[in-house]
Amino acid sequence: MIEVIAETGSTNADLAARVAAGEAMAEGHWLVADRQVAGRGRQGRAWSDGAGNFMGSTAVHLQAGDPPPQTLSLVAGVATYAAVEALAPGLPGLALKWPNDLLVRSAKLAGILLERRGDAVIVGVGVNLVQAPRLPERPTACLTDLGHTVARDGFADMLQTCWAHALRLWRSxxxxxxxxxxxxxxxxxxxPLKVHGPEGEVLHGTFGGLDPDGALQLxxxxxxxxxxxxxxxxxxxR
Structure with missing residues (x-):
């Protein structure tokens, strides 16, 4: 199910509040906003609401035997990549960056934000379909500027399908x-990668894959x- 609302502060915050209030949010239910006026990225960054872009969130209810919860960020990355690839085929330079970005030739096309609320993980996805927000720290891209016209509702349907498939695979x-x-x-x-650690450490190295729990190998x-x-x-x- 896709629930569309005209405007909200943050779809992640809305779903987190519903979960905290005891509302039974079925897996596969997506909350999608036309406008998101207080959207967030990782480390508290603001994220442009970009009218016409995709901004949506869904909840995963953790069960015994599930893989590590943090791997859901990578699962969401695979699903988002698949949705973009299906609707914008042949896009050159499309690549995932650990742990939660989708790039086109090093410019950010999409971002993913996970937030844990008890036994639920809220998965938020933002994709630049028609507008690319200006970010001081990195280049950005949108599908329209790359020659692909993708409607928000069509993308929502495709992402819902790709996410459901990926989540079933993750669970099974x-x-x-x-x-x-x-x-x-x-x-x-x-x-070549540069990593700013949570304690302020800066490391330079190269991409060496992922460990079995989804951690980056540098x-x-x-x-x-x-x-x-x-x-x-x-x-x-450098």
Missing amino acids: GGWEQLRADWIARAHPFGT QLASGTRRTIHAGEVDLDR
């Missing part, structure tokens, strides 16, 4: 397949490999 022992799918859609092995110049569980990752343009 398919995490390793999804992990392999994510790596196959990411920037190539050896891509290959350092010294030859050692660091496992990154949290941090801000950017392409290193």
